[in-house]
Amino acid sequence: MSFDVNIILRYYPELLGGAWVAVWITAVSLVCSSAVGAVVCIGRLQKHGAASRLATAYIDLFRATPEIVLIIWVFYCLPLLFDVRIGRYGCAIIALSAYGGAYMAEIFRAGVQAVPRGQIEAANALGIPIFHIVRRVIVPPAIGWMMPALVNFLTELLKATSLLALIGVAELIFVASTLGSKTFAYMEFYTAIAVIYFMIIFPLSVYARRAEQRRLRRTGN
Amino acid sequence: MTETAQDSANGANGAKEGDPIVLCRDVVKRFGDFTALDAVSTEVRVGEVVCIVGPSGGGKSTFLRMINGLEGIDGGEIVVDGIHLPGGKKDIQNVRREVGMVFQSFNLFMHMSVRQNLILAPMTARGLGRKEADDRAERLLERVGIGDQIDKYPSQLSGGQQQRVAIARALAMEPRVMLFDEPTSALDPEMIKEVLDVMRELAESGMTMLVVTHEMGFAREVAGRVLFMADGQILVDAPPERFFSEAEDERQANFLSKIL
Amino acid sequence: MIRAGTRAGTLGGLANRWGFHAVLLALGALMLANLNWTLVRSFEFAFIWEYRIALINGFGITLLLTVEAGIVGILFGTLFAIGSQSPFAPLRWLVAAYVEVFRNTPLLVQLLWIHFALPLVTGINTTALVSGIIGIGLQAAAYYTEIMRAGIQAVPRGQIEAAQALGLPARTRWTRVVLPPAIRTVIPALLNQNISFFKATAIVGLGLLVDDFFNSALRVSNDTFHFIEPLTFAAAVYLVLGWQAGRWTLRLERRLTRGER
Ligand SMILES: Nc1ncnc2c1ncn2[C@@H]1O[C@H](COP(=O)(O)OP(=O)(O)OP(=O)(O)O)[C@@H](O)[C@H]1O
Ligand SMILES: [Mg+2]
Numbered sequence: 001m002s003f004d005v006n007i008i009l010r011y012y013p014e015l016l017g018g019a020w021v022a023v024w025i026t027a028v029s030l031v032c033s034s035a036v037g038a039v040v041c042i043g044r045l046q047k048h049g050a051a052s053r054l055a056t057a058y059i060d061l062f063r064a065t066p067e068i069v070l071i072i073w074v075f076y077c078l079p080l081l082f083d084v085r086i087g088r089y090g091c092a093i094i095a096l097s098a099y100g101g102a103y104m105a106e107i108f109r110a111g112v113q114a115v116p117r118g119q120i121e122a123a124n125a126l127g128i129p130i131f132h133i134v135r136r137v138i139v140p141p142a143i144g145w146m147m148p149a150l151v152n153f154l155t156e157l158l159k160a161t162s163l164l165a166l167i168g169v170a171e172l173i174f175v176a177s178t179l180g181s182k183t184f185a186y187m188e189f190y191t192a193i194a195v196i197y198f199m200i201i202f203p204l205s206v207y208a209r210r211a212e213q214r215r216l217r218r219t220g221n
Numbered sequence: 222m223t224e225t226a227q228d229s230a231n232g233a234n235g236a237k238e239g240d241p242i243v244l245c246r247d248v249v250k251r252f253g254d255f256t257a258l259d260a261v262s263t264e265v266r267v268g269e270v271v272c273i274v275g276p277s278g279g280g281k282s283t284f285l286r287m288i289n290g291l292e293g294i295d296g297g298e299i300v301v302d303g304i305h306l307p308g309g310k311k312d313i314q315n316v317r318r319e320v321g322m323v324f325q326s327f328n329l330f331m332h333m334s335v336r337q338n339l340i341l342a343p344m345t346a347r348g349l350g351r352k353e354a355d356d357r358a359e360r361l362l363e364r365v366g367i368g369d370q371i372d373k374y375p376s377q378l379s380g381g382q383q384q385r386v387a388i389a390r391a392l393a394m395e396p397r398v399m400l401f402d403e404p405t406s407a408l409d410p411e412m413i414k415e416v417l418d419v420m421r422e423l424a425e426s427g428m429t430m431l432v433v434t435h436e437m438g439f440a441r442e443v444a445g446r447v448l449f450m451a452d453g454q455i456l457v458d459a460p461p462e463r464f465f466s467e468a469e470d471e472r473q474a475n476f477l478s479k480i481l
Numbered sequence: 482m483i484r485a486g487t488r489a490g491t492l493g494g495l496a497n498r499w500g501f502h503a504v505l506l507a508l509g510a511l512m513l514a515n516l517n518w519t520l521v522r523s524f525e526f527a528f529i530w531e532y533r534i535a536l537i538n539g540f541g542i543t544l545l546l547t548v549e550a551g552i553v554g555i556l557f558g559t560l561f562a563i564g565s566q567s568p569f570a571p572l573r574w575l576v577a578a579y580v581e582v583f584r585n586t587p588l589l590v591q592l593l594w595i596h597f598a599l600p601l602v603t604g605i606n607t608t609a610l611v612s613g614i615i616g617i618g619l620q621a622a623a624y625y626t627e628i629m630r631a632g633i634q635a636v637p638r639g640q641i642e643a644a645q646a647l648g649l650p651a652r653t654r655w656t657r658v659v660l661p662p663a664i665r666t667v668i669p670a671l672l673n674q675n676i677s678f679f680k681a682t683a684i685v686g687l688g689l690l691v692d693d694f695f696n697s698a699l700r701v702s703n704d705t706f707h708f709i710e711p712l713t714f715a716a717a718v719y720l721v722l723g724w725q726a727g728r729w730t731l732r733l734e735r736r737l738t739r740g741e742r
Contacts, residue, residue, distance in 0.1 A: 050502060076708040201585040
């Protein structure tokens with residue numbers, strides 16, 4: 001057998017289109033995950049009460065359920081349950097954001113808890129208003145702390161978009177499978193999308209690993 | 222610090238030289254079943270320097286933290302320059318403007334430069350402009366002897382320098398009372414003096430100070446009164462000459478024999 | 482971390498407990514109000530029982546893939562991790578390349594490649610299940626290599642040097658000195674990784690149409706046109722098992738770290 005590069009070049013607009021879909025769904029889901037994660041994280045930070053228990057339950061629920069199960073469940077069940085039309089893309093974003101929210105909540109929590117208590121106490125002692133404490137004293141070091149985990153999560157999200165092919169979202173796998181069944185050049189197209197995924201995800205992993213090492217060296221443990 | 226003292230003396234409450242500015246009546250603090258402070262009463266007058274000594278776990282830190290609203294009050298009351306605690310958020314906020322606090326572990330904001338550490342609170346809690354806050358920061362750093370370090374980050378400074386920044390940071394809010402919780406305990410011996418010198422100068426300028434410390438030399442020399450705290454109570458309240466020469470309490474004698 | 486006792490100025494204060502609860506209640510009420518109650522009232526889970534054989538068989542496949550990921554992963558992961566410590570640079574590069582490729586591409590892409598593209602190279606057609614077994618095994622090896630490598634690097638250098646100074650042969654050095662403590666430190670990570678693979682087996686089912694537990698449930702749905710009951714049941718099974726396994730792992734991890742002190 002031979003590897004036909006030309007056929008990839010011929011269909012590269014379709015492949016790029018698939019990559020674009022994967023990227024924008026990731027971006028939108030990341031934003032929604034952060035919003036969900038922030039709310040869940042605030043709930044989780046409460047010492048007790050319904051909000052705290054609910055947040056813990058949310059995190060356990062969405063971390064223990066496989067992403068693919070969640071995607072399929074949202075796609076088949078959610079529109080029926082609420083009697084609405086959501087569409088594949090809507091379902092994709094809902095499922096990924098619900099799952100991502102649980103991870104982001106834990107990432108945010110680790111970040112906030114990494115800020116030494118003494119710093120928050122000193123800010124309180126100085127009479128700095130709570131809004132400024134959060135914005136100036138807690139968030140900047142927390143972000144530095146969270147960066148590696150955040151980027152790692154981003155790579156997980158990118159990989160998870162590949163599952164959306166199973167509900168008919170025209171991302172890379174869907175495009176490659178369609179082109180493959182049309183031209184029988186499965187080898188070429190599946191290799192091409194593997195390379196595309198790798199080129200997007202690998203630099204992010206390298207960055208996350210480096211950032212993590214830098215952080216460990218800085219905090220010295 | 223005369224300038225500051227006058228500023229606030231014209232403020233809302235304005236206790237004058239010699240008036241009580243911190244008043245504690247039967248203050249109680251519990252952590253669960255454990256009583257950390259058991260009906261503590263005392264008063265501190267404007268310009269007074271009070272040192273608090275005593276064995277570990279006696280409640281010294283808890284007492285200071287309550288005066289600054291960092292711990293809730295479970296019984297009795299604390300009045301700081303006419304503001305009553307326990308009270309609402311507003312009261313706690315007002316008390317914190319009047320009362321500066323210096324911690325054993327400095328607690329500088331590590332991601333901010335020294336300048337940013339000093340201007341954050343005046344700008345956000347006092348509504349000062351950038352220019353004013355900057356001027357104040359520069360003046361205070363000169364005063365604590367590290368004017369040339371203003372654009373460094375805390376991690377680039379020695380422990381003694383960091384603690385002096387922390388003192389300047391608290392002073393930038395122009396407090397009327399300064400609380401020090403073992404400010405030199407985390408420092409190497411050669412840096413203790415530079416911090417104590419700053420505190421001594423502050424005391425001479427008329428600042429009201431409550432200092433938890435194990436530096437008995439400092440207490441003897443600078444304090445107007447020494448309090449001995451153990452088991453959540455003030456067992457002894459005496460001027461330093463008497464405190465260090467004749468023990469009135471068995472535990473005090475025991476403590477002094479260990480520490481002197 | 483942030484003390485609840487400090488009333489003015491905590492994150493708890495920011496969230497404003499009552500306001501937060503009010504928003505949660507409103508959200509919950511909104512969801513309940515918009516539920517399709519006619520549908521909810523018609524729910525009927527009993528018919529799933531009729532498909533028990535298919536579901537149990539499917540669960541067998543799921544278990545098979547999970548256990549396979551663990552065994553193949555640990556075996557090859559350990560071998561590759563030892564390779565990653567080799568003084569022979571090309572071997573180290575090969576291991577690194579393998580690990581990076583399989584960790585930085587989605588499992589579904591790997592599975593499809595193995596099932597549809599690989600036979601064009603080898604000329605051997607594999608059934609979907611075999612392709613799935615190969616795919617999960619390859620990916621597991623990559624992930625477990627990383628974990629084992631971290632474990633090996635956590636073994637104090639002095640131990641290895643002492644073994645070398647004693648003149649132990651390389652084989653004994655690995656099996657008796659380096660690997661036992663390395664494996665011990667990474668047991669929780671290995672178990673957590675295996676839970677991830679338990680979850681990932683559903684991708685094999687749907688992606689390659691292997692009748693694992695989840696795909697069997699989806700088949701029941703397609704057969705009966707009842708989507709919600711079988712899928713919710715399946716999701717609940719994954720949830721309960723994954724959650725319970727996570728708790729056991731956490732407990733084990735706590736016990737192991739306690740034991741070290
Ligand atoms: N947040 C807390 N929760 C529970 N107990 C506490 C808390 N803070 C302080 N305590 C207890 O209250 C008692 C007094 O503590 P405090 O820190 O005020 O003592 P201290 O006199 O400052 O001691 P040291 O000289 O060691 O600093 C101690 O027994 C301590 O264990
Ligand atoms: Mg203390």
